Amino acid sequence: MGYRILAIETSCDETAVACLNGDKVVQSKVFSQIDLHEAFGGVLPEAAARRHLEVLPVLLKDVAKPDLIAVTAGPGLLPALLTGVSVALGLSRGWQVPVMGINHVVAHVAAAALERRIELPVLGLVVSGGHTSFYLIEKWSDPKVLGWTYDDAAGECLDKVGRALGMKYPAGAEIDNLALTIKERVTMPLPLKNEDSFNFSFSGLKTAALKYKGKISNEVLAASLMEAVVNHLLDRIEKVLKKYPYPLVVGGGVSASKFLRQRMHEHFGERVIFPSAQLSTDNADMVAVYAALLLQEGIVPGSCVTPDPNMEQGWC
Structure with a gap:
């Protein structure tokens, strides 16, 4: 290097x-x-x-x-x-x-490789404001998408509900703190619980949360939403690990959440790898x-790059 x-x-x-x-x-x-x-x-x-x-x-x-x-x-x-x-x-x-x-x-x-040695293959889970996706990475030059969100990303769901509750944008950090400190919860549905896939869906959680607006405190509502988002992530992770028994690297802005990291370590222990919080955001x-x-890996860079808002390949 x-x-x-x-x-x-x-x-x-x-x-x-x-x-x-x-x-x-x-x-x-x-x-x-x-x-x-x-x-x-x-x-x-x-x-x-x-x-x-x-x-x-x-x-x-x-x-x-x-x-x-x-x-x-x-x-x-x-x-x-x-x-x-x-x-x-x-x-x-x-x-x-x-x-x-x-x-x-x-x-x-890949950010995790700045802080520790990453041996391939690994699974990648990116949880951010714009993306929630699973990857199988056997070669850095050929990442394979295993699952994606059908609708909202995890962070997008949190921000939209946070905005409805009068929180400043972005709302993730405030909601994370509430999930750590507020113990009371209301039950929200587990998305895609009967679907045997590695995909995600967060729009239903947004709808479910907003039905509680005005009926319970905003603090309990926000904490309950964070719990539901993390439960959905845990459910999908359990499914993907059954098929691909590899280490899981989790990145993206939402992965900086202390509540999310705590719950994932409780469920999966050292099998889950996080970059530092500073390297998790963009x-x-x-x-x-x-x-x-x-x-x-022998990739030879060129002289031209084309921006692609829906880019799927790892590089161009």
Whole structure:
């Protein structure tokens, strides 16, 4: 891993840049746009792209010429992806260095490799505001999707209910704290309990939660929703582990939840691997290390990247 890799992440509302030298991150910067999107109760794609364009030159100001530029090509919001990819392509042309497009959802799984050795094969579970997906990773260059959400992602469900309860966007951290401190619960349904698949569905939990609005305290309602979301995740994990008895790496913003981590460790022990909370949310460190892992497998970077909001392959 002797490459010097510059990584850029602009899939949603975080602008991030990182530099990986060999196996060590020597520079990492993340600029949050939460203050910008709080007024909308969610991410406004065009506003996110404009902010990325304003912030990237500042984050890249002191960056030296790398051997490779790795940039998030998808999945994500198209205007945001276009901004990051356009900047990466411009730098690639100017510096005459190759560029590699990275799937930032799979990169959430690869993030764990920055903190410990990951032996393949592994299962990957990404739980975030925009994605809830299972992966089978036998090769980093060929991740296989095993399951996905039919509707809302886990974080999206929490944010939508949080907004209805008057919480600030994003609501995940506040709901997580309530789940840890409030012991009272109301029972909510277990989604897809009769479906023998590895898929998810959270829209029904959102509907079930909102039926309780005004009938119980907002605090109990939020804690009960978090419990139901985690129960759904545990149920799906049990199913996938029966078929694929591999270690499970869990990443994505929602996976930073202390309540979720506590429950998963109770159920699955050391079989579950989490990156640190800082590496679980969107960052460029994970994009850089995923690119390094791809290089180790012999992937040869090119000179062109196309943004893809629905990207399924690990790289391009």
